[in-house]
Amino acid sequence: MANQSSASPILCASFNQDNSCFAIGTRDGFKIFDSSTGKLCYEKAIGAFSLVEMLFNSSLLAIVGAGEQPSLSPRRLCLFNTVTGAALRELNFLTSIVAVRMSRKRLVVILQDKAYIYDLNSLAILDTFDIVPNIKGLCAFSPSLDGCYLALPASTTKGSVLVYNVMELHSHCEIDAHRSPLAAIVLSSNGMYIATASEQGTIIRVHMVSQATKQSYSFRRGMSPSTIYTLSFGPSMHLPDILVATSSSGSVHVFRLGFILNQRSLRSSNLLGSLIPDSINDAFEADHHHVLHNAVPAGVKSYVVIRSVDKVVSTSITQSQASTSRACISIITYNGYFQEYSLSINDTNEASWGLEREFNLLTAIPDKLTDA
Incomplete structure (x- = not known):
């Protein structure tokens, strides 16, 4: 999800496909965090990024510059390896990229008025079609x-x-x-x-x-x-x-x-x-x-995901069983914070909320310097 407000310190935020990690793009670079621990796993401070997409827990990222530096054009998609810290391949387009999505087989690139479908392994273009104007990259x-x-x-x-x-x-x-x-x-x-x-x-x-x-x-x-x-x-x-x-x-x-x-x-x-x-x-x-x-x-x-939903069954003194649904909800706010809430809903539809974690994404420091 790209941010449309130039006043926000975070330009984009995204979770990977199983919500185990998330990435943010800022005017300084991009960062990757572990969703469960909140640990900063990787960062690259080379300029402003408007799109950062992960492929599950692999080392492959799809990144797009915000255009604030000449080398980070919003018309260029870079497939980036976090292990080597180098670009694997670049794809250039005539207009700005507004969204990127990946699966294990496909790479999808969305421009303001066109969609491109690629084979992720070979990067062979499989299809392209016109779309209605989509400036927000929805x-x-x-x-x-x-x-x-x-x-x-x-x-x-x-x-x-x-x-x-x-x-x-x-x-x-x-x-x-x-x-x-x-x-x-x-x-x-x-x-x-x-x-x-x-x-x-x-x-x-x-x-x-x-x-x-x-x-x-x-x-x-x-x-x-x-x-x-x-x-x-x-x-x-x-x-x-x-x-x-x-x-x-x-x-x-x-x-x-x-x-x-x-x-x-x-x-x-x-x-x-x-x-x-x-x-x-x-x-x-x-x-x-x-x-x-x-x-x-x-x-x-803000950007929200439901990381998990579990059902807990309890047995009372009278041997009657009751179940409670518990959800873990993670939120990234574009003013720079991560929040994790727990939500419990019982059989009678009563709900209770709890703030489990909150921390500043912009000031997070990795355990050891990775690629800053």
Whole structure:
């Protein structure tokens, strides 16, 4: 995610594909941190970077300069090796690069009006296609080999999404998700689900990619407009348990997808529920969400991921079992901080939040000098 505010000390922030590490780009260079420990693993101080993308836990980075130094052009993509500290390959384009995504098989480069798909191993270009103007670099990507999709805005006037199959190299579908233009998109890591928010920011919708034009879940974030900065699904092999969002209000919103799926299954099993279309059923699903107010400063851009979701089963004296869902939520704020929250939700839908860690990303010092 690239930053659009020149006042922020962080220009970009991204987690790797399994959220085990994250990277930030600043006007001085870029840094890589371990998500679990907060340890600064690598840094390179050679100028301003607008995009830094990792490939899982490998030594390969895709980096793009912010254009503040002549040698760091925003039109040049550099594949960088953190072990050798040297560039492996450079790709040059006619216009600025606004987003980069990688899987073990594919490299995706997004310009303001065009998308390029490469084979990551050979860097042979596999496909290129025109896209609607996308200055903010809004896109989503699922790195799964079985469901490797790229999602991009399909319109500048409404909230429609183009879903492209990156492995098979063809358009999969187009989803009309909102009336207003899109502000945020995310795909689940397995490529099964896509969540969207519009510039209005009041409703968040979730679609199954395989049935994208037929079924959706709708969640109300609030009544007042707010900018949704990021959306993130919890890790799961099937339906993610939760979806989290951060907004310009400074709040963190968590929506219980697993709970909603169970409720919809119960409704479809009775006569009345089977007669009510999903678009009406969605109105019943709006309040199954939890909010942490003032988690980050209002108006400060933030990037959020759900690193883990676990279920803890406890047995009381009466031998009745109760389960609690516990989520680990990590947030990078563009004013330079990392925060980690724990969220626990019990069987009665009661939630409790806890701030587990917080530290300054800009002043972090590695255990030993790596490549500064």
